[in-house]
Amino acid sequence: MSKERGLLIVLSGPSGVGKGTVRKELFSQPNTNYEYSISATTRLPREGEEDGVDYFFKTREAFEALIEEGGLLEHAEFVGNYYGTPLAYVNETLDAGRDVFLEIEVQGAAQIRKKAPDALFIFLAPPSITALQDRLEGRGTEPADVIARRVAKAKEEVEMMSLYDYVVENDEVHNACDRINAIIKAEHCRRERVEKRYIAMLKGE
Amino acid sequence: MSKERGLLIVLSGPSGVGKGTVRKELFSQPNTNYEYSISATTRLPREGEEDGVDYFFKTREAFEALIEEGGLLEHAEFVGNYYGTPLAYVNETLDAGRDVFLEIEVQGAAQIRKKAPDALFIFLAPPSITALQDRLEGRGTEPADVIARRVAKAKEEVEMMSLYDYVVENDEVHNACDRINAIIKAEHCRRERVEKRYIAMLKGE
Numbered sequence: 001m002s003k004e005r006g007l008l009i010v011l012s013g014p015s016g017v018g019k020g021t022v023r024k025e026l027f028s029q030p031n032t033n034y035e036y037s038i039s040a041t042t043r044l045p046r047e048g049e050e051d052g053v054d055y056f057f058k059t060r061e062a063f064e065a066l067i068e069e070g071g072l073l074e075h076a077e078f079v080g081n082y083y084g085t086p087l088a089y090v091n092e093t094l095d096a097g098r099d100v101f102l103e104i105e106v107q108g109a110a111q112i113r114k115k116a117p118d119a120l121f122i123f124l125a126p127p128s129i130t131a132l133q134d135r136l137e138g139r140g141t142e143p144a145d146v147i148a149r150r151v152a153k154a155k156e157e158v159e160m161m162s163l164y165d166y167v168v169e170n171d172e173v174h175n176a177c178d179r180i181n182a183i184i185k186a187e188h189c190r191r192e193r194v195e196k197r198y199i200a201m202l203k204g205e
Numbered sequence: 206m207s208k209e210r211g212l213l214i215v216l217s218g219p220s221g222v223g224k225g226t227v228r229k230e231l232f233s234q235p236n237t238n239y240e241y242s243i244s245a246t247t248r249l250p251r252e253g254e255e256d257g258v259d260y261f262f263k264t265r266e267a268f269e270a271l272i273e274e275g276g277l278l279e280h281a282e283f284v285g286n287y288y289g290t291p292l293a294y295v296n297e298t299l300d301a302g303r304d305v306f307l308e309i310e311v312q313g314a315a316q317i318r319k320k321a322p323d324a325l326f327i328f329l330a331p332p333s334i335t336a337l338q339d340r341l342e343g344r345g346t347e348p349a350d351v352i353a354r355r356v357a358k359a360k361e362e363v364e365m366m367s368l369y370d371y372v373v374e375n376d377e378v379h380n381a382c383d384r385i386n387a388i389i390k391a392e393h394c395r396r397e398r399v400e401k402r403y404i405a406m407l408k409g410e
Binding site: 123178179182187190201 | 328330359362363366367369370371372373374383384386387388390391392394395396399400403404406
């Protein structure tokens with residue numbers, strides 16, 4: 001029987017929502033059973049950084065060659081340096097039956113959605129939504145322009161979440177982590193995945 | 206803002222798989238936050254059983270009237286007595302924003318799938334699948350007819366699971382419970398559900 005392919009898990013959300021903090025907490029847990037996707041970059045290694053551990057360090061030419069040949073799941077340029085997700089590493093890990101976890105900006109997530117539609121997309125939502133909700137439900141003690149600005153921001157965020165499978169509110173880091181772990185565990189029980197395994201087994205694969 | 210409707214959770218699976226044991230374990234946990242759906246029946250109360258707690262006890266006439274008026278999510282007859290799931294209790298609990306948990310035979314689950322397609326259907330799968338897999342993968346130490354019988358049964362079970370959203374292998378009761386709790390937690394984070402709440406909030410509902 002062939003080994004079940006791993007899940008590609010993409011965590012994203014608006015900037016400032018706390019994606020990095022949640023990701024660090026997830027990987028500090030003793031029972032994390034997914035691999036962190038290592039990015040490629042053209043920036044120089046800092047002291048103590050290792051190639052293939054912290055980043056795949058590339059020259060600008062090598063990085064652009066990767067872009068050309070479709071070797072990146074997504075990429076972007078910040079402050080003169082390229083950053084991107086190498087497809088080969090992700091595919092090798094998934095093929096080995098291990099889940100891959102990616103924490104990424106919304107623009108990168110949108111690129112991945114197009115290339116890997118069967119990945120699991122989790123949107124980390126700001127905790128202020130609840131606060132906003134409470135305020136809107138209250139008796140108008142905030143000035144109208146503040147409410148309007150918050151509503152405008154919330155509307156933008158609602159539109160951003162429409163490409164995602166799950167929305168996790170980051171009210172507390174440990175709650176957000178619990179929800180993300182539950183989502184990953186649940187996804188492994190989805191009938192489509194399990195049924196495929198049963199059918200393959202019955203066929204003696 | 207209107208309260209979010211609860212989830213209807215339907216746990217089913219082949220007879221003998223351990224549905225009752227898993228359900229009892231789930232409801233013995235201190236943090237269970239879903240309601241057990243109380244069945245209606247025409248059998249007489251046993252000592253200590255309370256109407257509206259253990260069952261809704263009905264006369265045969267009252268039960269048949271419920272069937273007539275579409276007041277049951279599903280029903281069946283065993284050994285001369287009717288058993289069924291009253292729609293009113295389920296709907297009231299869901300409308301109050303609480304999840305309802307139903308543990309039920311596969312025939313009943315199939316009836317519910319038709320009436321409540323947005324419910325969450327969890328198939329509890331027998332642990333022997335793993336054993337079967339090991340055997341099939343082994344070097345044919347079992348007689349061919351035994352293997353054939355097991356494969357036939359597994360095939361039946363695969364066909365039964367096709368109506369379900371999730372498949373939980375009951376390898377160990379506590380593992381099965383962990384998976385079911387993860388599924389329920391994850392379902393509450395599904396974008397379609399959360400987005401609706403955000404949109405309702407933005408409309409000031």
